[in-house]
Amino acid sequence: MIKKISKIPFKGTPEQEAELKKVIEDNLGDPGAVMPVLQGAQDIYGYLPIEVQKIVADGLGMPLEEVYGVATFYSQFALSPKGEYAISVCLGTACYVKGAAKILETLSEQLGIGAEECTDDGKFSISACRCIGACGLAPVMTINDEVYGRLETKDVEGILKQYK
Template identity: 65%
Template sequence: MLKKISSIPFKGTKEQEEQLMAVIEANKDDKSMLMHVMQEAQGIYGYLPYEVQVMIAEGMDVSLEKVYGVSTFYAQFSLSPKGEYNISVCLGTACYVKGAQDLVDRISEKLGIGPDECTADGKFSLEACRCIGACGLAPVLTVNDEVYGKLTGDDIPGILEKYMA
C-alpha cells in the first residue's frame, strides 16, 4: 500500500536531534546500519518525516531517495506522526467480521482523517492494526494503552469525547 506523507509541520526538538545525531555518529561508518538508524529515529520522533530523513541521509552519506525507498518498503516505518492519542483499531479476522471496519469509518468521519493520518492539531492519529489477541472482546480498539471492546459504531463519539477536552 502507498504510504501517506503527512503535511503536518515538523516539530522536532533540539533534544530529539541530539539523540538522533548520537545514533548516526555511532553507525555512520557502516552503511548496512541504515535501517537500524531509521528504526532508532522512528523511536525518537515517532515517525520519519522529510526533515528526519534528510538528517539520516546526510549523516549516513547515502542519498535521500535511498532512505525514502527503505521507509516506503517496510511496513514498520511511518511517514505520518502519531497524535497525542493514537487510536489503533484491530482489523484482525475476528474483529473484522464483528464490524471493525465500521469503527474505522466512524472515527474517520468524526476526526476527518484516514488510517495512517494525524489530525492537524496533533491530538489524534488513527491506524489499523493486526490481531492484538483480544478476540473475546471483538471488535476492539486501543487509545494509547487503554483497551475498548465489544464496540459498535455508536460507541465511537463517546470514546472520542473522553479525549477531546
C-alpha cells in the same frame, strides 16, 4: 495506501538529534543501514518527518528520495506524529474476523486520515496494531489508555465526540 505527509510543525530537540546521530554512526558502513536507522529514528521521534529523514540521508550519504522511498514502502514507518488522542485499532486475528477493518475504515472516513496518520490539528492519530490480548472483546480499539470493545461501526461517531 499513500501515506499522508503531516503538516504539524516539527518539535525535535538537540538531544533527540544527538541520539539519532549515534544510531547512524553505529550502522554506518552497513549496506542495509537505512532500515535499522529508520527504526531507531522512529523510536526516538515517534515518526519520520522530513527533518529527520534529511538527517538520515546526510548521515548515511544517500539521496533523501531513497530514504523516503523506504519510509513509504514499509507500513510500520509513520510520516505523522501520534495525536493528542492516539487511536489504536487492533487488527489481530480475532478482531479482524469480527470486522475490525470496517471500524478502521469508519474512523478514517470520520477523521479524514488513514492508518499511521495524524489530523492536521494534532488531535487524533490512528494506528493499526496487532493483538492487544483483549480478544474476548473483539473488535477492540484503544484511545490513549481507554479500551473500547465489542465495537460496531455505528459506535465510532459517539466515541469520537467525547474527545472533540
